[in-house]
Amino acid sequence: MNASSKVIIAIDGPAASGKGTLARRLAAHLGLRYLDTGSLYRAIGLTVLKAGQDPTNEAQALAAAKILNLDAFSAEELRSEVAGVAASHVAFLKPVRAELLDFQRKFAEEPGPDVKGAILDGRDIGTVVCKDTADVKIFVEASLETRIQRRIKELQDRGESFKERHVQADMEARDKRDRDRSVAPLKPADDAWLLDTSTLNADEAFAVALAHIQETGTL
Ligand code: CDP
Numbered sequence: 001m002n003a004s005s006k007v008i009i010a011i012d013g014p015a016a017s018g019k020g021t022l023a024r025r026l027a028a029h030l031g032l033r034y035l036d037t038g039s040l041y042r043a044i045g046l047t048v049l050k051a052g053q054d055p056t057n058e059a060q061a062l063a064a065a066k067i068l069n070l071d072a073f074s075a076e077e078l079r080s081e082v083a084g085v086a087a088s089h090v091a092f093l094k095p096v097r098a099e100l101l102d103f104q105r106k107f108a109e110e111p112g113p114d115v116k117g118a119i120l121d122g123r124d125i126g127t128v129v130c131k132d133t134a135d136v137k138i139f140v141e142a143s144l145e146t147r148i149q150r151r152i153k154e155l156q157d158r159g160e161s162f163k164e165r166h167v168q169a170d171m172e173a174r175d176k177r178d179r180d181r182s183v184a185p186l187k188p189a190d191d192a193w194l195l196d197t198s199t200l201n202a203d204e205a206f207a208v209a210l211a212h213i214q215e216t217g218t219l
Contacts, residue, residue, distance in 0.1 A: 007117030008108045008133050010125035013140035016147035018197040023121040025206045033111040037122035042078045043070050045086025055089035065099040088174045094183045104129045126189035135218045139188035143198045
């Protein structure tokens with residue numbers, strides 16, 4: 001557990017499970033600093049692509065990780081499908097993940113004086129990044145069909161063009177890469193609380209998660 005008086009909440013789960021929306025809302029409600037760790041991998045993936053390089057190339061991806069600059073990309077660029085796919089390729093590489101560990105841990109353990117703590121979302125926050133420091137671990141799930149429909153709605157809302165079968169294929173391929181990789185695979189931590197949002201809207205998922213956090217007595 002976390003030795004300081006600050007709180008650390010870890011939220012993990014697969015693509016479009018609702019973890020980002022949930023984490024953002026919990027952070028605002030509870031006065032916690034929020035880090036979307038997927039955006040780190042997305043920025044590295046985009047940096048590699050913009051240099052005309054290959055996100056599966058370890059040396060090229062590691063070089064991009066070392067010069068990571070989140071401000072180099074707009075929120076739209078970071079959220080694009082292209083960025084998501086590139087992210088899952090660079091995230092597969094052990095040295096890239098190792099390069100990001102210190103930054104993520106420092107964010108979690110030293111979130112700053114004006115907040116009660118930190119909330120991080122990703123794939124390996126409860127199992128690796130904050131394995132021994134998180135006060136609460138939540139693993140957010142949803143059925144594949146629900147997640148595909150959510151991603152399609154997200155793309156429609158942003159006006160991004162897409163083909164439904166490509167969204168499904170990309171998500172299945174990304175799920176497989178995330179779950180099967182040898183380093184920090186996507187899986188619930190042994191001490192994680194599972195939240196299936198398949199039949200819950202964002203308000204309901206928020207209410208259930210908040211009730212769980214309050215029950216743990218953490219905040
Ligand atoms: O929003 P969505 O769940 O689609 O994606 P994301 O959370 O932004 O993550 C994009 C990709 O980065 C994932 O498919 C993972 O391969 C990778 N990632 C990771 O490996 N570890 C993390 N802590 C966060 C993201």
